Amino acid sequence: MSAPVYINAYASVAGEKEGQGPLGSCFDRVVTDSHFGRDTWEQAETQLQLDTLSLALGKAGLSAEDIDLACAGDLENQCIASAYSMRETGCPFLGLYGACSTMAEGLITAALMTEAGIAEHSLALTSSHFSAAERQFRFPLSYGGQRTPTAQWTCTAAGAVILSRSSCGIRVKGGCIGTVADLGITDINNMGSAMAPAAADTILRYLSATGTAPEDYDFIVTGDLGIVGSSLLNDILLKQGTDISSVHRDCGMMIFDGSSQDTHCGGSGCGCGASVLCGYFLPALERGDAGNILFAATGALMSPLSVQQGSSIPAISHLIHLGKD
Amino acid sequence: MSAPVYINAYASVAGEKEGQGPLGSCFDRVVTDSHFGRDTWEQAETQLQLDTLSLALGKAGLSAEDIDLACAGDLENQCIASAYSMRETGCPFLGLYGACSTMAEGLITAALMTEAGIAEHSLALTSSHFSAAERQFRFPLSYGGQRTPTAQWTCTAAGAVILSRSSCGIRVKGGCIGTVADLGITDINNMGSAMAPAAADTILRYLSATGTAPEDYDFIVTGDLGIVGSSLLNDILLKQGTDISSVHRDCGMMIFDGSSQDTHCGGSGCGCGASVLCGYFLPALERGDAGNILFAATGALMSPLSVQQGSSIPAISHLIHLGKD
Structure with missing residues (x-):
């Protein structure tokens, strides 16, 4: 910027x-x-x-x-x-x-x-x-x-x-506005899969536009793909020749303990990615434990009505690049 | 800009x-x-x-x-x-x-x-x-x-x-992002009244910030206040010493013939202001029939659920200033 x-x-x-x-x-x-x-x-x-x-x-x-x-x-x-x-x-x-x-x-x-x-x-x-x-x-x-x-x-x-605008520790280094992707998922209880292609598209577009690779970031964070969606994201990206597995973190997988909290594939909701960004990743940047992160939150854009009408679930992912100044 | x-x-x-x-x-x-x-x-x-x-x-x-x-x-x-x-x-x-x-x-x-x-x-x-x-x-x-x-x-x-960004006939000359206003209206069938204070606030803020008066504009256009809301807007502004009545037009009052189309207080909906802007006012600017307009669309931000829960209807108005280059 x-x-x-x-x-x-x-x-x-x-x-x-x-x-x-x-x-x-x-x-x-x-x-x-x-x-x-x-x-x-x-x-x-x-x-x-x-x-x-x-x-x-x-x-x-x-x-x-x-x-x-x-x-x-x-x-x-x-x-x-x-x-x-x-x-x-x-x-x-x-x-x-x-x-x-x-x-x-x-x-x-x-x-x-x-x-x-x-x-x-x-x-x-x-x-x-x-x-x-x-x-x-x-x-x-x-x-x-x-x-x-x-x-x-x-x-x-x-x-x-x-x-x-005044200088503070963490700077907004870039961003990418998402486009709508649709894998054809119609199950409102499988939104991680619906959103994974959007995250893959946005992450790839940002890496390509900036000429960077996954290893240039301490973390590539998705909002709430959960276990199934995160696995699918990694698979989609690997097929495109990009391996983010070592730096990928998903807020939906981090916020609950799947083995004891009965949350199935993990957390979701606007507040999931937002609270984990503000509670975990921004403090890590501020402390210097991380220097450079991509935060790619994903959204499933259906409504209950559109799903009842048989429409598949469109999804979008917006990305922001944050780093130490 | x-x-x-x-x-x-x-x-x-x-x-x-x-x-x-x-x-x-x-x-x-x-x-x-x-x-x-x-x-x-x-x-x-x-x-x-x-x-x-x-x-x-x-x-x-x-x-x-x-x-x-x-x-x-x-x-x-x-x-x-x-x-x-x-x-x-x-x-x-x-x-x-x-x-x-x-x-x-x-x-x-x-x-x-x-x-x-x-x-x-x-x-x-x-x-x-x-x-x-x-x-x-x-x-x-x-x-x-x-x-x-x-x-x-x-x-x-x-x-x-x-x-x-390339030069065309109509230029964006300014704008004003709205704040939420709430008159305490709880009737989902009286949204014109709920929205009028928001329009008044945004129009006054823009006139004040730019040091302009209603007569500096060919039209001050609201989106869909309808008959009741438009009257209330004019009253609110008159009490603040601003008379927009001669230049005020409301898309909701223009789009239907109230006497023959049984539309009560007029049209509403996102498409009302949008279609009248694009069908009537922008062509007027392009033809030179108008040189300078303010378009202040208003939105009622309630949901059926919030109204059922007894909450009053918050409203917002955003304004854009358009004119011949």
Whole structure:
């Protein structure tokens, strides 16, 4: 990027189950009340966003009035978690819908807008809530439906990143806006497979455009492909002659302990990649444990209705390249 | 804007009822088949977007591969109309959710990205479909529910605008990203009132930031406030000492003949403002009948679920300033 844009501050908040997982100690806050003190799960997700934003603003020493642009979105119909959280902040707000790719989409959009000079400080914010998502996308929780082996567990979690033009430790080094890929998957419980081709396409395009190889990065991180999707991503890339297996990490595989937490193929949801980025990878960059990462979040762009109508699941992956300055 | 961005080409497509309205002859194409040749209304909306994009690309002498960035969104849950249309194009795609403000949000985002140098040609695309929207937001059409006096009629329509860096007749002169406003309206059939404060706020902020007055513009256009919302907008602004009544036009009031088409307070939906912008106002700028317009599209950011839960309706308005070069 021509005018450098930096990560000023970031925060993550996670729910009880996510707090019991291997990364429990990485999140800024773990909240055991699934309602976050509000009346409904949908309102809880708004509160989750507000809590996460508040923590990030506190770390940056800024208030909501200092944010010139907020890029936010979530999985709820009409993205209401974000609409209601942005109502509380008063920030200029671009609503995004990228499903679980939203943190990467928000980071790219906020970074480019900041680079273009319309913002001194900008925000990328996203979240997901297990209970709100499950009943919207699959079944009412009280129905107690069986989950299939390829299913993933929508995380109750959020991440917030504040980008600024003043020099800080971590710089936005590049990005790649995704195109829609569709493998023909029609099973709403196998979204990792639906999203893997999009991640492969975006990662390959970025490596090719920058003339870099997987070994140039400490980590190539995907958002929530889970076990099946991650394996497929590695297979697709190997067939194209690119081996990312030694540097690949998937937030969906990291956030839960599959053997003890009964989460099948791993975590998912906008908040999965966002919270693991803000809870694990950004601190690693800040400490100097990593110098250079690609964060390629993936989103499955179907709706329950489109799946019921027999349409296959289109997917997208946006990528952002972050590194020590 | 520092590096000028231009409107290269634009197109509009509308449904049968919109084609029978006062602007029927303005649209590039009127389609009487509400299914647009597809099996479902949701798929019809995707086809509507593809048809509109195809017309705009044809006018620009470009193909989808020439589009470096597409900014698109719609009203359907998870924005599936746009996800499935973008699957056909292969364009790098930023998914937006701004409800009926989407055309302005897309124009601002695409223009700033183009100015930032990441796109030579970019696209803003949005749509709405009466039948898909009504059953999602209100009642199944076959239920035959009574519509209340403040209700508006979701338009079956779409607009596509291609922005380019090379000089064309109409230039993007500025814009304003909205903040969320909430008047406390809880009636999903009175969205004009819910959206009017957001439009007032954004218009006032733009006039103030640019040191301009309503008389500096040929038209100050709102997207779909309808009769009730437009009246409220004028009242709010008058109380702040700003009289836009002589230059104000509302696409929702223009697209239908209220006395003969039984559309109550007028048209609504992302496609309402988008199709009237592309069918009426951009041609007026191109012909020289107008030299300078503000297009302030408004979006109501609730979901049926948030309204059922008793939450009031938050709204946003994004504004773009277009004029002869």
